[in-house]
Amino acid sequence: MARPRPASFEKAKTVAENRRARFDYFLDDIYEAGIALTGTEVKSLRFGEGSIAESYAEVKDHEVWLVNANIPEFSHGNRFNHEPKRPRKLLLHEREIERMRNAITREGMTLVPLSIYFNGRGRAKVELAVARGKKLHDKRDTAKARDWKREQQRLLRDRG
Template sequence: MAPKNKGSGMISTGIAAQNRKGRFNYTIVDTVEAGLVLKGPEVKSLRMGRATINEAYAGERNGEIWLINSYIPEYQGGVLSRFEPRAPRKLLLHKKQVDKLLGEVARDGVTLVPLDIHFNNRGLAKLTLGVGEGRKKADKRQAIADRDWQRDKARLIRNKGGDY
């Protein structure tokens, strides 16, 4: 397995960008891993871990799915080729996957939420795309309460030592 961190501070495997609010604002029904069409300097910038996908979303254009409004800053390593940091980026999916996702999005209240950009074991950039249903405010409160209870329960068990 490749090392997590090479000497220059670059990520060879692991998460490059994460959308933490995605799982909070949406109930994720299904996830799909998609490839990304990127230029060389974009990959280098992603490996530095400076990208953000918090305001990003996925949408359909000409029968293909694109990642829109993701931010990958320009690579400052002396590369001459510049790119647009917020340019739409094409997602690589099989035709059956695209048809399935577009069918699910056609339903009311369902959207495609980018959850994270990561590098797989082969060093390729992948996007985890979630099919999400929007949560209401009460659902978000319940999620917070459940998360707090799980944390408190773990703390009680840890402090108790397991013997009741």
């Protein structure tokens, strides 16, 4: 029997977050994926360095790859240092990869990384979402709803 997935993933230390993703995309399914890293990449991430702001994920030959994620070179790494923007393989189950492949073949769907973090066991993970891009009017509606929620909370707090 498969182990039930938690609603949100256990994040001991968040390294990089893609804050614009929730503003620019409608997020459908969210997955937790392992990431294949070299030693100096892990050390660089543990120091809190890394960026996924302009990165994306793609499915190639039954594998998922994280493209354009920037993990800077480790300061104390010698000739074994890594390339900062190399494509990195994401580790997922075959069923999850097939589900992602079917979802992104639909019109306007893409794979967006939301965050890179270390879980409770010290493993580097990527939070990945199947997302659909928002149009300009959708972004305005989202901002309007967010402002109204903030105003509601303020009114409720003031009235006691």
